[in-house]
Amino acid sequence: MSNDDTKAAESNVDTSQSDLKHQYRSMNLEQLKALMNDSTVSKNQKKKIKKQIQWMESVDGRKDRRKEKRKQRALKKKHLFEEHEKDASVELPPKPKKPRKEKISTTLGFSEHVHVAVDLSFDEYMTNHDLSKLRKQLGWCYQENRRCAKPVQYHICGLSDRMKGDMDQSYINWDVHFDLPLYEQFKKEDLVYLSSESPDVLEMVEAGKVYVIGGLVDHNRHKGLTHRIASEHGLIAKRLPLEEHIDMKTRKVLTVNHVFNCIVAFCELQDWKQALMRAIPARKGALPLQCET
Numbered sequence: 001m002s003n004d005d006t007k008a009a010e011s012n013v014d015t016s017q018s019d020l021k022h023q024y025r026s027m028n029l030e031q032l033k034a035l036m037n038d039s040t041v042s043k044n045q046k047k048k049i050k051k052q053i054q055w056m057e058s059v060d061g062r063k064d065r066r067k068e069k070r071k072q073r074a075l076k077k078k079h080l081f082e083e084h085e086k087d088a089s090v091e092l093p094p095k096p097k098k099p100r101k102e103k104i105s106t107t108l109g110f111s112e113h114v115h116v117a118v119d120l121s122f123d124e125y126m127t128n129h130d131l132s133k134l135r136k137q138l139g140w141c142y143q144e145n146r147r148c149a150k151p152v153q154y155h156i157c158g159l160s161d162r163m164k165g166d167m168d169q170s171y172i173n174w175d176v177h178f179d180l181p182l183y184e185q186f187k188k189e190d191l192v193y194l195s196s197e198s199p200d201v202l203e204m205v206e207a208g209k210v211y212v213i214g215g216l217v218d219h220n221r222h223k224g225l226t227h228r229i230a231s232e233h234g235l236i237a238k239r240l241p242l243e244e245h246i247d248m249k250t251r252k253v254l255t256v257n258h259v260f261n262c263i264v265a266f267c268e269l270q271d272w273k274q275a276l277m278r279a280i281p282a283r284k285g286a287l288p289l290q291c292e293t
């Protein structure tokens with residue numbers, strides 16, 4: 001076997017093992033326990049199954065810990081307010097931003113607005129667990145758009161029945177565009193596909209353009225997928241200017257909602273460094289670059 005063949009075989013094993021891991025996540029406890037007694041399942045896979053069983057069995061403990069944390073936060077807040085009453089120099093926590101009441105979505109004046117579309121054509125690449133994460137991310141984008149200073153026209157393109165299935169039913173009233181699949185809804189020349197794999201950098205965010213985010217939660221199992229698909233459709237693809245403006249400890253593939261936040265933050269601030277620092281969570285360890293390239 002050549003070196004290349006060996007690498008290919010190893011990568012196939014990796015992919016199928018990670019697929020299996022994701023299959024376990026969509027199984028229930030009984031199914032997983034049955035697998036533990038299955039002599040055809042390898043030791044290595046059993047280790048993974050055992051981990052998943054432990055995770056599922058500790059659900060109650062995690063709920064209790066979250067409840068306790070909420071209680072502690074409420075107590076801390078109460079304490080701060082009491083201190084502030086006694087001494088006005090004690091700072092209160094910032095008030096949460098209220099969602100705006102006026103309607104954002106409009107079908108008028110396409111070229112006057114910045115559009116951000118999430119392309120939901122990747123169902124087949126996601127497990128049920130991934131899909132439920134994506135549902136949450138779509139909701140966080142919605143909340144961000146309702147609260148930010150410069151909202152965009154938010155399009156959700158090609159919502160499938162599988163995706164709708166477990167969606168919190170309040171989504172029906174969201175102030176967003178529920179559109180046809182991406183390529184049926186928009187003209188190709190209006191689309192800019194966002195992809196971390198693109199060699200081209202997104203410099204500006206312009207009105208009249210549709211910035212497309214791949215609706216994909218894949219823990220990098222499908223590296224480069226959206227870039228490949230954008231190229232196949234002959235679309236312009238651009239990456240966020242992360243390495244030009246910030247120093248990041250973790251990898252440069254962001255989640256759907258963080259990419260969305262980067263775009264709306266840029267619309268408001270018109271400055272990438274500030275926008276990225278605001279939109280990317282502190283746990284990603286992003287620091288502003290001193291010298292820009």
Ligand SMILES: C[S@@+](CC[C@H](N)C(=O)[O-])C[C@H]1O[C@@H](n2cnc3c(N)ncnc32)[C@H](O)[C@@H]1O
Pocket residue numbers: 193194195196197212213214215216217218220221222223224225226227238239240242252253254255256259
């Ligand atoms: C979790 S990523 C999916 C990664 C996936 N392997 C892929 O092929 O794109 C979700 C989406 O966010 C966007 N995205 C993530 N990081 C980005 C970056 N650094 N620059 C531009 N777009 C990014 C892309 O549209 C991507 O499809």
